[in-house]
Structure formats: structure tokens, C-alpha cells
Amino acid sequence: MGAEEVVATCSGANVEMVGGLGVDEVIDYRAMAPLPDHLARTYSDRPFDVILDTVGTQALYERSPSYLKPNGVYINVGALEGFMWSLWCWAKNTLWPTILGGTPRRYIMFSTVPNGKSAEKLADMVETGKVRVVVDSVFGMDEVLEAYDRLASKRAKGKIVIKIQDD
Template identity: 40%
Template sequence: MSTTTELPETMHALTFSARGLPPSTLILTTLPLPAHPPGNLLIRTSHASLSPGVSIMMALFPGMAYSYPAVPELDFSGTVVTAPPTTDAGEQADGAFNPGDLVFGSIPVPLHLRGVGALAGYIALPPSTVALLPSHPSISESDMLIQAAGLPVSGCTALTLLKAAKLSKGMRVLINGASGGVGSLVIQMVRAAVGEGGTVVAVCSGRNAEMVRGLGAKEVVDYVAHAPVHAELAKRCREGGQWGEEFDVAIDAYGVQELWNNCAGFLKKDGTWVTVGVAIQEYSVVAMLGAVCKMAGNALWPVWAGGVNRRYVQVMATANGEELRELSGKVESGEIRGVVEGVWGMGEVGEAYEIMKMKSARGKIVVRVER
């Protein structure tokens, strides 16, 4: 193992020791530095981002699923402190990182359930879970560390949605949830995929409309001002309406069941609905089971029995080194940039989690971990 500096014996971290929603279950404490077996990287965490999926796990997974005390969150950016020695075949894909390298990555869920999380001063991880921090001439290194902390899971989900949509130049695409952590990245990728001849229409709240236009939307529909939004979309798409043409693909980056139920009014008969699933409205087992049942019904319910007569594709994604490098390339080429609502300190995570639970953040919510 090679290292950049003498290591401390302890680190600061946010931990939880019982099932429940953050931030009420979290305490800011001191932990021993994580053990890092041969072959693993030891990373000093710079920033981490918050994920609704982690809050769901913390609130709903039985206590036996976690090794307590556990540290929350998965996605991070930071600096390699200790790295395995490189070999003659020392390519990045083979896990060759050096002390001092700036990286971003995501903690695998099985490792997270063993107590490892991103809201800690140091993380020990396999090299396959990280990638070198992207660089771009218009983004400073410090800002890139912030943006990259929000990229891994949201970015890989956006990539998976994009690939499932099978877009081509000139297509008409609708994106729901366009201002969130996933949607703000999807809209940029879709804009590049359909080209200047394509049309990207976004659904979000009016307060985020200007930002979403800046990310690539030709038009924005405010779901608050035009409720129910499915009726507004159908009105604009029908013959003689504002648009007069339906969409080839609809991408739901949030998970609104009502939109899927009524998508025949604005999605072409041979069109595809691509979604992250069905969003739960509250953190309860009943709500989770209800969402699972709806997702199964969306995929399996036949048209003759009342199902929606459109193709339904649901995706799931986790972050791995290959996809992280693909995301990095998109940042470096200027195709995408990370969108961040704001940055909070470790002692301010209560406010950060409350903003996330309001479900109105622009992009990702990031926590500054490094002191």
C-alpha cells in the first residue's frame, strides 16, 4: 500500500443505530478510521450527496438488515489517501489509482448495509466503485468536487433511462421530474441525443422552469399551474392544439402513476414510457408495498383488462466504475453538468434532509464532509 500522508486514528461521521427517518436518527460522532484490506482504496471524503432511496432504506429496512452503528448515504467525492500498488497493467479500469488522485464514486448497497456510508471522513472501497474526477475548463476543482458528489447513482440512473428510451435524432420527448437529481441530468442527455431537430418538453414546477430551459428543454409545463398535467399535455398534443403532435417517448424521472395511467392522450401508440418506477408518497411499509403492486401492474396488466395501451419500461440502476467513467466523459465533453441545490455542513444535515423531503430541490443536495 502507498499513502499520501500520516493517517489520523479517528474520523468524524454521522451515524444511526435504529430504524427511522433522517435526520432524527442521526448523531454526529467520532469513529475509528475504517479498516482497508489489501486491494482497497482509502478515500478522504470531500463531499457527499443525499438520496431519497437511502432514506427509504433507513426508515423501512428491518434493524437486522444493517450493521449498527451505520453511516448514511452512498455517493461521494474525495481524495485517494491509500492505494494498492500499481502494476505493469496499471490501467484505471483495472483499479490503478494513486495517492492524491481526486475521485468520485458510490458505495455498493451490500457494503452500505454493513455500516459503510458517505457521511464520514474516510471511506474504504474497492477501486471498481470509483472513477477519476472529471475536469472541465469552466468548472473549478472545488466546484467539480461538489458537482461530482451528486453524480453517481442519479447519473447512472439517467444513463439507464436514456439507453432504455432508444432515442434518435429528431424525436419528440417528454420528461417528467425534469428539475430533480435524475431529471436534471436526463434532460441534458436527451437534448444531445435528439439533436437540434428534436423536441424536448419538460414537466416541473414553475419555480424551476427557467433552470430547466437552460438545461435543454424547448418548452416547460408547470404541473402546479396546469393540474391535472396529463389533461394539459393531451390538450396541447391533440390535433389543433398548441403542439398538434404526440410524443415518441416519455421519460418519468420521478414516478407519477397518474401520468402513466393517462399517457395515451399524449404518447404515440407505438411510443414508449420509460420510468424509474412509482414514487412513494410516505415512508411506510404500506406505501412501499402499494408502489410495488402498481409497478407490477403497470408492466403486466393486459390492455383487454383495462391496462394502458403503451409500452412500459422500468429501470433500476447502481453505479459502477464503467458507468462512472462514461458520466465523467459526458462532463468533460460539456454534454452534462451536475446541478446542485446547495451545500450544507455536517452539522446542518437536518436542514438538508428536510429540504430533500419537500421534493422540490433543484438537482442534488450536497453535504460538505471534509473539515
């Protein structure tokens, strides 16, 4: 979407795959734990414009003034750490005024509403190679529970596909 430089995080086993998707730098968040400390050490002199959190890591947001520009934006789309926890963090991060101790960075919790128009746009981005889709596994309709188990593992390497009908 026009970013000049992209830094991504994943665990060691996925570094090669994520690097192959075209990011400029990959950080193994386990080897560099705790990640906020690593980012503060490495990026405080060249802070990010945008942080896109696909996990929902509260500590990453609370420490973000050390590596996110003052006019930067922190976008959370993740709820891997639990839906209720994410809801609580949303309230805290958006309603707690900076003057009373809230984190002085803009926080957006974003959720998609699937619709035909955005599906078409996404399909176009895939067809023109702007988005490369990594497929972890493909399940049939009779294997939906196994597909959920794979999703619940939180270790899928890419998308889990459920095939509704044959082409």
C-alpha cells in the same frame, strides 16, 4: 441522447432554470393542472416517443395513450409518491394485459445500480458539457441530517451534495 425536441415539466418557480438547461419547452405542471389533460389537449396530434417520469405519476401513465405514440415507451425512474405505491404501480402497469383493460403503452420501471463504469461515463458527459449539473446545496458530513431534511422536502432545485472530504 439524440432527441429532436424535449418538453420538460416543473413548477413555476423553476421554469427559468429548467428552460436554461436547453429544453425546447417547459410546462408549469401546477398552472396546467391536471397535467395529463393539458398534454392530451396539446400533444394528441404530435405524440411523444418517450416519456421519462422522475416522479412516479400513475395518472400520467394511465392517460399516456392520449399523448404517447403506440410504439412509444414510458420510463419511470421516480418514487416521490412512495416506494410501496411505486411497486404496486409497477406490477399493475407491467402485468395487466391490455386485452383485459391494461394501459396499451410499454412501461419500464428503471433503477440504476451505481458502479465505476457508469460513474466514469457520467463524469465524461459532465466534463464535455453534455450534462449540466445544477447543485441545490452542499453539506458537510456532520450535516447529513440537514441534507436529508432538504431531500425529504421534495423541493430541492437540483442535486444535494454531501462533501465527504476536502479536495
